[in-house]
Amino acid sequence: MRFKLLLSMLLSVLLLSGCGYNQIQVNDEQVNAAWSEVLNQYKRRADLIPNLVQVVQGYAEHEKDVLIKVTEARASVAGVKATPELVNDPEAMARFQKAQGDLSGALSRLLVVSENYPNLKADANFRDLQAQLEGTENRITVARNRYIKAVQDYNVSVRTFPNNLTAMVVGAKPKANFAVDNEQAISEAPKVNFGAPAKPAAQ
Structure with a gap:
């Protein structure tokens, strides 16, 4: 009886391995790792914002509306449980x-x-924060792109034959990916031009 049970378990392992089970697990771990890096870079940006707001506030206290919107947006991000x-x-x-x-x-x-x-x-502090922020935005773009690729690989692995049969057995489903109306715009770092202000358009 025990021999049959062991044999059944061994056959199950071999069948799952041959049907892409291991690949699905590898791809799933890659998605998790890529997602962790996305969250890491977003957190880095969020951590920079209080200092940035404080420096700007020292010179532009009356720009409260803009400062409040940044603070509220940061709070909104913090309110989304990124598990x-x-x-x-x-x-x-x-x-x-x-x-x-x-x-x-x-x-x-x-x-x-x-x-x-x-x-x-x-202000040296502002310039440093602005440079760090731009660098972080670039890192976010790289991390997002890696996550998008990892999810793509995972989703292909659970949707294509014969892996899809294994996926159904183990309950592996396609994962959500980044998909916005304007992917390019949201992925670009905020642009700041420290040159002369643009001239108003002629009336």
Whole structure:
């Protein structure tokens, strides 16, 4: 009886291995690792924001509306629980993307406002924070692209034959990916031009 049980287990392992079980697991781990890096870079950006807001506030206290929007956007991002399970929930992923997109927009407006304050632009702390922020945005883009590729590989592995049969048995389902109306725009770092302000258009 025990021999039959062991033989059955061995055959099951061999069948699962031959049907892509191991590959599905490898791809799943790659998705988790890529997602962790996305969250790491988004957290790095969120950690920079309080310092950035504080420096700007020192020079542009009356720009409260812009400063408040950045703070609120950051709080909204923090309110989205970015757990590993989020990648399996398309609606939760969409909320996460929207929150991050809103924060990107608020940051862009804040940096545009800084154009009106020459003393702020000359502040070493501001320049350092702005450089770190731009670097972080670039890292976010790289991390997002790696995550997108990892999810693509995973989803292909659970949808194609014969792996899809194994996926049905073990309950492996396609994962949510980044998908926004304007993927390119949300992936770009906020642009800041420290040159002369643009001339108003002729009436």
